[in-house]
Amino acid sequence: MTDRSGFTDYVEEHSDRLLRTAYLLTRDWGRAEDLLQTALAKAWIVWGRVSDDPAPYVYRIMTNTHASWWRRRWRGEVPTAALPEHAGPDPAAAFDDRDSMWTALAALSPRQRAVIVLHYFEALPLTRVAEILGCSHSSVKTQQRRALARLRIDPALRALKEVG
Amino acid sequence: MTMAHGPDELTIMLRERTASPPANPRRGEQAAARGRRALRRRRACGAALSAGAVAAVVALPGLTGDGGAPADVTPMSVRLPPAVPLPGTAGDLRLPLAASARYTHMGEPVRLTFTALSVDTVYNVRCSVPDSWLVVESESPGRETSIGRCGPQDHLAQYDRQSAGPAWAGRAHTWRLRVLPPGTRVDTATFTFGKVTVQPGAWAVGIYDRRR
Known part of the structure; x- marks a missing residue:
């Protein structure tokens, strides 16, 4: 007989967070x-x-089920060909940029989206992401690089800001 | 194009978008109930197989595909379109419509046979009734059943070289599709569903492909 005594406690403690992750996968x-x-x-x-x-x-x-439900799915929310670019740190522009990122996130493959969500939302290291997705570290890095390019994210920007 | 954002903005955006999740105090209980049902089905299936029985695990009305509606058809009061149009092309590659079928009712399983012309095959299912359930089963061995919501947005998906695999392009494939009314009890863990009623509800499926 399987002991499931800790299941309810686990769900109570973690499921809000897991629901947010699921939302980022499914929108x-x-x-x-x-x-x-x-x-x-x-x-x-x-x-x-x-x-x-x-x-x-x-x-x-969650990631496998989501991929099997939808595979590479579009939902009519394709990013615009030319994303707005702004010269200065206009706060309103930051919201526009995040809207653009959110829209672009929808166009990623389930695998790329899973890498982005697990790494940048759940803050899991890429080695852990690779274990979860059942693929190699280099494959996850490739997915991450392609996803960031589509989201117009430059991984070097944070480093530059930190140095500055 | 110039890169505009840093990873921090991405994390901020992801947190902002998930700031207000709906509460569900019964989630643990509901998930455990799903697990129990799945376990019961698994055991029932195992018992049936070990007894040498050849039987369907889930028997549903309307599975014969004879087009006859069961007696418990529920009339709907909303006005639904008699047919759903499909776009002429789909996907980034603007693949042309290669095969299509249109239906006026939900709840009846249908078979769709088509030949995949490439590994980039796109399929699109359009449902007129919001939040309908779509179940796609392939008769090709080794391919997963897919289940999800359909309508009001398209259920649009595309294969690629990896997901299509070597046995996809150039071969005929038969899918069994069901669009189920939104209220149907569906267990996405086991790809099974409860009693299905045939109801008016137009939907269409299109296969988009091009020979390379």
Whole structure:
């Protein structure tokens, strides 16, 4: 008999965060709830095996399930060909830029989106992301590089700001 | 094009977009219930197979595909379009429509056979009823069942070399598709669903492809 005594506590403690991750994958709160419950239901079944560290398992199920639901899916929210560029640090422009990023995020493949969400939202190191996605570190880095290019993100900008 | 943002802005954007998640105090209970149902089905399936039975795990009305509506058709009061149009091209590659079919009712399974011309095949399902469920099953071995919501936005997806695999292009494929009414109880963990009623609800499926 599998001991599932810690399952409810785990869900209570972590599921808000997991729901946010699911939302970033699906872009719809209803679908995010479906996706999260799918992952949690599968985790419940094998709780005896994964209860020590359920997070990687839950992330893996969420990313794989999302990819199998939608594969490379567009939802009519394709980024514009020319994204707005701004010369100065206009606060309003920052919101526009984030809107553009959000729109561009929708056009990423499920794999690229998973890398972005797990690394930049969940703050997981790329080695951990690779374990979750079941691929090599170099493959994750390739996905990350392509995704950042599509999101118009320059990884060097943070370093420059920190130095400055 | 000049790179405009740093990774910090990306993280800020992701946090902002998820600032207000809807609460669900019963999530743990609901997920456990799904898990229990999945486990029961798995055990029932295992028992049936070990007894040598050849039987469908889930029996649904309307599976014969004879087009006959069951007696418990629920009339809908909203006015629905009689048919759903499909765009002539799809995807970044602007692939032309290679095969299509249109239906007026949800709940009935349909079969669609087409020949994939490339590994870039796009499929688009348009549903007139918002939040319908779409279930796509392939009769080709090794291909996963896909399940998700359809309508009011298109359910649009594209294969690529990796997801298509070597046995895709140049071969005929048969899919079984079901568009289910929004209220159908669906278990996305096990790709199973409850009682399905046939209802009016136009939908269309298009395969977009081009020989390389």
